[in-house]
Amino acid sequence: MKMVKSLILGSAAALVAMGGAQAADLPVKAKAVEYVRICSLYGAGFWYIPGTDTCIKLGGYVRIDTTFNGGIYGGPFWSGTGGQGNRFRDNFNSRSRMAITVDTRTATEYGVVRTFGQGDFQFNNFGSSNPADLAAFPAGASNALNVAGGGYVAVEMVFIQFAGFTFGKSASAYATPWNGYPGNNNSFLLGGPDYVTGVNNIQYTAQFGNGVSATIGLDDPTVFNRTSVLNLGVAATPAGFAVGAIQATAAGANAYGGTHVPDIAGNIRVDQAWGLFQIAGVLHNVTASYNVLGVGGVPNALSEISGHPEDKWGGAVTAALQIKNLPTGAGDDIKMDVTYAKGNTKAVISTSGASPSFAMFGGTGRAGAYQSIGFGQTSDAVFLPGFLTAGLTGDLKLTEAYGIRGAFNHNWDPYWSTSFWGSYAAVRYNGSATDILSAKGQFCASFNFGKVVSADYSCNPDYNVAQVGVVTRWTPVKNLTFSAEVGAFFLDQKFTGAAVLTPAAPKPTAVYEFRDQSTVFLNVRAQRNF
Template sequence: MKVVKSLILGSATGLVAMSGAQAADLPVKAKAVEYVRICSLYGAGFYYIPGTDTCIKIGGYLRIDTTFNGSTVYDAPAYSGDSGQGNRFYDRFQSRSRMALTVDTRTASEYGVVRTFAQGDFQFQNFGTANPAAISAAPTVLGGLNNATLSSVGGGYVAVEYVFIQFAGFTFGKSSSAYATPWNGYPGNNSSFLIGGNDSVTGVNNIQYTAQFGNGVSASVGLDDPTVFNRTSLINLSIPFGTPAAGTNGLGTSAWGGAFMPDVVGNVRVDQAWGLFQLSGALHAVNGSYNVLGAGGVPVTGLTPLTDSVLSGHPETKYGGSVMAALQIKNIPTGAGDDIKFDASWAKGDTKNVIATSGSSPNFLMLGGVPGQFGPANSLAFGATTDGVWLPTANGGDGSIHLTESYGIRGAFNHNWDPYWSSSLFGGMGWVRYDDTARANICADFGAVVPGQGITYSCNPNYSISMLGVVTRWTPVNNFTFSAEAIWTHLNTSFSGSAFFTPGAPQPAQTWSFANQDTVSLNVRVQRNF
């Protein structure tokens, strides 16, 4: 019996010893998982990147647009190209599907918040007003690779809007200009083509600094790269232009020189509970290349070596610019959240800040009596968007750049009917004016190609274009909106009378009368923000 007890006690002692040894060999307890933490410093949607003190927000939207009787998606009126002519190459509707993805990071530092921001637009569209058959037969119709060409079956492309860094009051990269208002070209509209003022909503390469003075008062100054965004045509009138279809402007050839200085821009702004007031200004260099282009260093047969570009000389650089005043009024008695926004602009040699879109500025050509246009049959109106024109002395001019003057106004009244429905009534207008010398030179060139000037018709390249629109939105679910927008566009010409010529293929040479033109476009949109 004693032996059995000894065996049992010995076995138990051994088991205890073994369990103690195994317990000693167990791994150290794992650290708690670091879950994503909400970052409440910079508003809703931010969270800390795990293991860092940097906050990040991923956002964006998904948007589907269709425009009827427009020249491109986003409700561009039918005021140029095939749509302005109403010919059979013109697609009667254009569509685009887009997903915009934004990445916003913030990090606190002793110098203030360090911020990075980027937006890329993943999108697919139809060809717009460029007929696929024409592109296939003559790819140069597009003037090179066009984003619409990338929207082939199964294709699409990515457009980069904003990419910038902010630090200690400075902004570096592609962002809205320091000249722009907070609403850019969108006081209440869906359209990316509202005439009347600056619109850099898609971003320009720039460096800018903003100083905050307290009580909502701030000032910004910046240097913008003008080459991609803030240049319209600079016309050398000595180069043959044919008919108004050449560039749809009836002038010569654009002949910019290389950029040698950025645009100097800035604003002073007051933000208060009642709204906003802002004054903006810009300085813009306008420099031509050469009086003769395309000789390539080899004299033209039968002419002298003076036809070489360098030997032909060039006009002196001129300096223009623009100013803008903007006002927003909140808390108006029509309803909660209602407001009025408008801005007024004047420019000389900086026409993009009046005849603006989120892309390039259009030249205008509209025919009457064709599908989608409401002017008289066999009539037309056209207008050139230019920063300036010049005629070399060898061609009878004074050789100086004559800066184009323009001024505009635009705005909107925004009203909320209830938490689900809202509407905006908006409009804009731009005027383009040439001085006496520029008008005489332009008309002399035009008269050399289109006979009857001073007899059957009078020439004046000044014009105005106006737009009036309304958009209504329904938001059945938060951040999910259906909207419909209609725009009436009116092109007012200063030409009068009639002449025998062709406004360009595929239109025939016949008698065309000069008359004001009208068109209407419609846009429908579905958008989900996230």
């Protein structure tokens, strides 16, 4: 009996102890769970950052594209190894990119405070196996960007908006609403300004109601609004090639000075149901470094004491028009813009990156000529340091340019669409080849120096470019698009005859006929937006 009693008492004690231990482990009070709340104030995709009144949207895209007979993103072979068409040229070039965007907005008594940023994680080859052309980045790590497992991060827009002001890297007030993309996929449609990846600026936008607005801003022109200032008294670096091949496909050397004054940009815009119209302008300060420079524009011990030309103001104006509600179909539209520039050629010969100069080689039927060549040198201004006996002033002579571009965009059905696009642009150096006091005369004096030319040779640095193309897109499911784009580029250069030239290797020193050139490309792309 005693044994049974002991067992019962022991079991009871154990149960009591176990129950006490379990009670001690229970939480005193569970915290309320903070669920993510949808923010409907600014459109789809926004949600409140927990514990704040700030809405955030994460987005971006993954894009894979390959260009045949061209550079990445549909870059025509208009200079460098591609323009030469030599054995180092890659017949196709590819890029893989993942873009990540972060957009935050907070309602305040001053209006919405917005921050936005985009980073592009990307990998691509660089269009040539020529050791002279391989990229070196970071410094000392030759070709580090396109080795297996390589790649880099590119920064596009990064800005803050508050009470009508924008601070940071954003599209200039001078940019068209579509930048350089009225309907094309490629990033190289010339004929107007292109600020698609942004420029450091400060700007203010005023809304007047009924779709009317105006923006004024100050831009940093260092990266996105400069081409070159040519010192024609210096040995040249040919367009698209490394230092060393003197005056074969170029005249002078780039002698841009430092950035002294920001660009002053502004626009007036009208948005209506029928489309939009915008007129925009920009003022650009053109500065030169020194009169005396070494090969390629490198300064030397004589540069500072040699003096320099006085700065000059240039600028550009662009009118942009979009027409919606076309009878051809729902969502169809026409976008176009026209531009005139003086001393601001980047407003016309513009891509999503740097402004190109052109050096293209092709076949020839001329007796004794090795090949043909067409080239066009892009600049904001030229100057030839003055010699009193020649009556030269050494002042900056601003280059003029004008262009037009546009596209017709058509939707066949909810899944298929096509865009037909094109552009035309011209660059002009004033004066005549025989007037040494004019831009054209000074350019030709520099280019002709020491050359052996044919009897029918004539010098004229003016040139025109034209582009046409078509892109068709298939969107089988929402936010997934496959596209194919075919484009053609035409260079109408104004030199005639032939000359003995020494282009960059591997081209030989030989007689080259001056002739217009052209090229075509095919770009295929897959893109998933999210």
